[in-house]
Amino acid sequence: MKTPMTCLAAAVTLGALVVGQAHAQNLIITDARIIVGPGQVIERGSLEVKDGRIAAVTPGPSKPAKGMTVVKGDGMTLIAGYIDTHRHLIQGRGPEAVADFMAKNAADRMRELLESGVTTVQSGGDDNAGILDLKRKIESGQIKGPRIVASGQVPTFRLKDEAAVREAVRKVVADGADSIAEVHYPEMVWPFNPTVQETKNLTAGITEAAKLGVDFQVHAVSDQSLTGAVHMGAKKLIHSVNINFVSAGQAKEVAAAGAMVASITGFGSPNFDVFSKDNKPKFRDGKPWPEGIVDSQGVGQEAGYMPVNLRTLHDNGVSIAYATDTTFFAPAALAHELKTLSLVFSVPDLVEILGPNSAKFLNKGNDLGSLDVGKLADILVLGGNPYDGFWYFLNPVVVIKGGQIVVDKRGQPDAGKPIVRYGY
Ligand SMILES: [Zn+2]
CATH class of the missing domain: 2.30.40.10 (Urease, subunit C, domain 1)
Structure with a gap:
């Protein structure tokens, strides 16, 4: 000993x-x-x-x-151990915010994740240097926490052209990122109207990342953005579609491309007791639900679209992984996501989603899940x-x-x- x-x-x-x-x-x-x-x-x-x-x-x-x-x-x-394939771990960006998080919050937030049962987590486009630092601190035993798969962020829609995107992808991967995440396609999520340059940039990002052997994960929140991203070569999609229904035919296109979708059904459904004890429904940031749901018409339709779309995808051959996309108290985030997933999935399905599917989503099927x-x-x-x-x-x-x-x-x-x- x-x-x-x-x-x-x-x-x-x-x-x-x-x-x-x-x-x-x-x-x-x-x-x-x-x-x-x-x-x-x-x-x-x-x-x-x-x-x-x-x-x-x-x-x-x-x-x-x-x-x-x-x-x-x-x-x-x-x-x-559970695998959350997309969660935001560090609040804030830039050296000062990261240093503040490390000093005041990192140990508690990582302990809460472990206590919830999450032993592996992929970050959701956190501060690029900060997430690598957090990963190092956990691997060296300075902080007790889950195994971290560190995502870097490449804001394709803000970069000038494909060459700039490819360069940014190479830099993030050379710095040590395990994947690239947190890119929304299109940036203005609805109506579906991406600019030509945006589509070119994202395609360049996905192909460059693939060359380097890492996944370029895309937030696709409408049926068209989902199939659009898949046609550009995206294999990992973050977020159940929350803006409209995905058809069985579209789901089959996603399955045929071998692409997977990370759940995040809890996005659409209110939580209680996390931010306050007033028995009022809340969005994931504590704002009132449904009017506080981001990028929404504000009537709460996401709570229906998201679970139904996940079931449609699943029934047409798409593997569903587990993800919360939250920042709040980890045990509550797990409870909330499982509650919403339970609307359309059985317990055996949940075992598959939390374990082998999520391991596969992170390309760690041989070691985890x-x-x-x-x-x-x-x-x-x-x-x-x-x-x-x-x-x-x-x-x-x-x-x-x-x-x-x-x-x-x-x-x-x-x-x-x-x-x-x-x-x-
Ligand atoms: Zn996210």
Whole structure:
């Protein structure tokens, strides 16, 4: 057992990649229900972790070897750590705002994400330097937080021409971004009327990013922008369409192109108790719902379009990933997104959306998204069984990231109890 000091020393001498290994615990979780993946549930079994990865998943009782850390499952449920494929992590832009966030908020916000069960998160076009700094701080153990997939931002519509876009893409990727996100197509979302240069620029951005092996993710909020972006080569779309209905034919075009869509259904539906306790519906920034919904006619139609469109896409062969696109209290953001997804998706669908689909969205299907042997040991111990209701996805008792216990609420009075109401 290494002390924190020797871990820190290892971090300094061996570099970030090895740090996860240095912290990883070899452990076994016994007597638990194991949701290995969609449709694969072991009612009672054990799961063994070695060197940060899942080493064995075994039905029935088990006899842990001597010296092994044992987590008693006691009939609780194991599931792969959740993956949010688009969330805004840093508030503000520029060195001053980022420094302020790092000093005052970063540790708490990252802890809340882990406590909600999110063990991997892709940033949504945060400050380019800031998000790389946050990722480094987490990987080096300075801040405890989820695994970060760092998106850079390239504002295609503001750049002069295709050459400028290609140069910006190369710079962001050379600086260390894992992907590019937060580009709306078109910038003026409705009516669908992109300028010729805007379309040329975005096409250049998507193709340049593809050459460098990274995804250029597009916010497409109307049926035409969705199919338009897909025809330009976009493989990852952020946001369920919220301005009109997507037809089955359009959904088939998206599927045929092999493109995926990140959910963000919660965008259209109000939340309660997050910003105030006045029982008034609120948009995700705390403004009144529906009039506060951004880019909207203000009657709340998004709450209907978004889930229906996701179901249409799903039923026509498009993989749906999980994303919140929020900044507010992470456990509440998860509860809100699952509530809205539950309107059109079953629990087995949610297991697929939160796990394997989101891992695939981040091109990490080999390492994340399920509890199959060989994957990274990102594991949640849930108090109840999500198949009894989506609220049992919430409030994990133990959170393990890369084989390391990062949240442990065992013995606490509310540990594992389903939480459906949240507030500060
Ligand atoms: Zn966003």
